[in-house]
Amino acid sequence: MTTKAVQAYLQEHHDRFLAELTDWLKIPSVSTSAEYAGEMRRAAAWVQEKFESIGFPVVEIMPTAGHPLVYAEWTAHPGQPTLLIYGHYDVQPAEPLEAWLSPPFDPAIRDGNIYARGSVDDKGQVMLVLAALEAWSRAGCGMPINVKVILEGEEETGGESIAAWVRSGTDRLRADAVLICDTHMIGEKQPSLITGLRGILYTEITAYGAARDLHSGSYGGVAPNPIHALCLLISRLKGEDGVIRIPELAAELRPAPADEKEFWNSDPLKLEEALCREMGVETLVGEDKYPPLERIGARPTLEVHGIRGGFTDPGIKTVIPAEATAKVSLRLPAGLKPEEVFTWLEKAVRHCSPAGHRIEVTRLNGGEGLVVSPENPFIRAAAEAIETTYGEKPVFMREGGSIPVAALFDQVLQVPVILMGFGLPDDGPHGPNEKLSLAQFKKGMATVADFLGRLRQ
């Protein structure tokens, strides 16, 4: 049980925690672009100082082939369980900048939210964990359990360095459970805990036609058109019905457990209505024979994230371009290996490519999915901590997002991975005007502090 002193400390220092988060959000730690390498180092150094000020006896910036890992350790309690906490200090690119109501790296508070790139994904959620750790450290109670924290800077760009670190089998990994605060709840009044994550395979598909750009007047009718080829290919890989036409993938899909299926079908959360409202659309799109919760959490998806080819400036140009390219990902139910799915995709692309074009698929990134059993003491403690703060029992559900490192912790450490996120569905991570609810920020730190206390034996 957490003490009153810890919760009082969180109340008392709340405004400073928000100010610290604001400072951190001002650092544009965009990991996908080399031009921000210096900002990545600043963001790592910022959190290193924060760990030191909390009182962690071990704090280290670990260089990698990519962006550094930040590690902190406080393991003074033999006999107590050890919790490994994961988060990331890198953020998505902020483009398109013109769509932001306030600048992405100049945090603004409006309507009870803080708006900035990284506010919910993931600096805000790391900050509420840091606040909970500081409260235990400084409120006079001492850290209740052994804590290790690992923060990476490549979550938005493949996570290769942390994957290598987890696979390294270092002693620093040894823990009884992993806590990740990088997901969202159904709503502020309906808390939830994630018991499943989809895996991901992210690729780039490029179509090539003639050796050079052509004039459509002279060659239209006989020339290969790589844009058209991509359109044909993509429409063959997934039809309007939302069904992915990769036979090996279809053959691997298993029906969901009956109890989950029943929960999804009952749609207790009125999710269809909520999703339409969040997206600003009238109907959902996709495999309509599956309920929305199943489509988002358990079915595979194939999405095109970007496409580019030919002349796209304002005005007119009658060109047939020599190439066109698209970014295509697959979200994968737990148990599927991205490497294997990639070979299936390559085969499907060969099979579906229109004649007269050369089409290449490149694998940019991949990570496996995860299913967590709700039957373990760490998940139960997390659920109780949530109920204490929110006054409502959390529902257990699968989320559609992918956190490849979560699956990796699961495989390598073989301990429960607690996915306790405090985002809300309309936070818009990865898009413009990303935000974090200030109420969730506050409840999040109270919940994590409570959770830490509950783990003490």
Add this chain to the structure above:
Amino acid sequence: MTTKAVQAYLQEHHDRFLAELTDWLKIPSVSTSAEYAGEMRRAAAWVQEKFESIGFPVVEIMPTAGHPLVYAEWTAHPGQPTLLIYGHYDVQPAEPLEAWLSPPFDPAIRDGNIYARGSVDDKGQVMLVLAALEAWSRAGCGMPINVKVILEGEEETGGESIAAWVRSGTDRLRADAVLICDTHMIGEKQPSLITGLRGILYTEITAYGAARDLHSGSYGGVAPNPIHALCLLISRLKGEDGVIRIPELAAELRPAPADEKEFWNSDPLKLEEALCREMGVETLVGEDKYPPLERIGARPTLEVHGIRGGFTDPGIKTVIPAEATAKVSLRLPAGLKPEEVFTWLEKAVRHCSPAGHRIEVTRLNGGEGLVVSPENPFIRAAAEAIETTYGEKPVFMREGGSIPVAALFDQVLQVPVILMGFGLPDDGPHGPNEKLSLAQFKKGMATVADFLGRLRQ
């Protein structure tokens, strides 16, 4: 008959003509972008001075709502026929710049060609006409017929101002024939004259999904994806077989005349082989039941010139964008009205659009096609002039390109439109490394000079 003096003058001053062309090509008169408005004025002023130096008694820059028209007139010979010559001083955008071996606006001579944006389309072809006119003016023979020249600056961006001018019915339009040097020949050794041009309808198709960009992890499986919608739509409008699925268009297509069909089927020019070589591909794409000459010259086409949506920078972003857009044109056999085809296209887009997306089609530009009868004295004179220069009779053929103003001259003036172009198939207009063969430049001016002499009565 042209005089020896005129041809000798062309020989003697050839290098200066090339130097003048080089100067003109250095002016980046890109009509599609507002930032080049000053360069457009410079390019117009350049040709105005050139007309004056040739000795045209009337030279005028005519302001328009868009880029100015340049008009020159030399009509001192009552009783002689009047030829209206058309050309354009604007050029296509030069992007992608990195694909050019030498800068697009710094003309370079390599392998018997001059490389620059506008070299063949159309400044080089206007320059060879100017050289022929100067030779007649300055070689002591006097202008053999009445000549009017109209140059526009909006050919690459819709040609609205010249269309309004042609429709105005001004006296300046009165002529017995129109000459346009803005097309290409089959080859340097196989000259050709164009007896048909396709019309064009150029549109932009934009698909809209959710009200904002979404994270594919949270919404993939239920969210509309405008890129996917565009791919589905485009693949439905034209399949891999190259057949355009617009029922009203299909219903309007008439079989080609038997003699042309026979000529196309015989493929006397080994066009299939030549086209593959020019494009650097192994097979042609499209409606394989029609011979290449028919597909290029007489069949309608639907081509995607550009597509853009979502995240296209290097790296990874798991976004589902709120919108995506494509530029799509139709080339139209003569006789079809672009305005009417646009209504058919709109209907087909509504019919083919996947559910859950809003799709809008905007008409950017349109122009009708043209068929010229080879049975008139102006075409015969053109064919004789070509035979004199090249030592080969030209073949009569249809070209796939569209020159909307040519169709308009035909409709409004009701006089023969002579399409005598000196480009070659591998010149690459609209693409990077656009070029003009120096041999064709020289033969072109000799041919035009000869043609002018043949029209004298």
